[in-house]
Amino acid sequence: MAELKFCPNCGHPVEPGDKYCANCGYHLEEAITRREITETPGEEYVIGGISSGDLRRGLLAGYSLYVTNMRVVGVKSKKAALLDFVKSGGLGAIPATVAEIKKDPNREKLLRELEKAKKDFELYKDNIVSIEIKKPGFIKAGHIIFRTRSGEEVKIQLLSSLGDREYKYLVELLKHFKPESLLLA
Structure with missing residues (x-):
């Protein structure tokens, strides 16, 4: 064990x-x-991700968030061109099992593309203590806050224009990544 x-x-x-x-x-x-x-020890694979003009970190609107079974990666991207999850079905439902994720032939390619990206942040699962996600309101923005063992907080704003479908996808993605640390605010 x-x-x-x-x-x-x-x-x-x-x-x-x-x-x-x-x-x-x-x-x-x-x-x-x-x-x-x-998890299969030592084997990393992409669970999913989202690129959207409705995500923001700092002053730049247009952000991408990618999740593997081992880490979360943020990429500043106005065009959201790193990984085209919409075309590859990334905004659909999360696969029901890890076996389904591993069978997807595009997962290895997505992981290689992620390694080439200019990362804004990269947090490994074992270093994350909590993940707080707050749904955006009609006027007020929501957020995702990753809290680490060292006390660092990484915050991504979810603009009020973020669609319900994208928000639900983010929740499911983070539930799949680290369910025991997810807090819905």
Whole structure:
């Protein structure tokens, strides 16, 4: 059985064999089981991503967010030209199983393209303590905030013009990536 070094809920260090986090009481065995079911150690693959003029980080509107089974990558992109997820079906439903993701012949190509991209940020799953996502309102923007073990926060604004379909896709994408850390605000 795989071991966790940190609690996926609060980021507190845990010891091998711990069943619950001493800090927050999170059930660690359940997290390990879920992790073993959804990941093949050492094999990275693209889960999905979105490129949209309705995402913003800093002053630049037009942003891309890509998720693999191991990391999240942000790319500033006015034209959103890095990976064309709309044409490849990326804005559709998340595949039901990891096996379906791995069978997609485009996944390796997408991963190679992602490596060539000019990354604005790159966060590895084990370093992320929480992911907060807030749906944009009619006037007020929403957000995605990635919080790391070191206390760093990476915030992406979701503009009020972001469609309901894209928002739901982002939620499903992040649920697939790290469900135990996702907070819906």
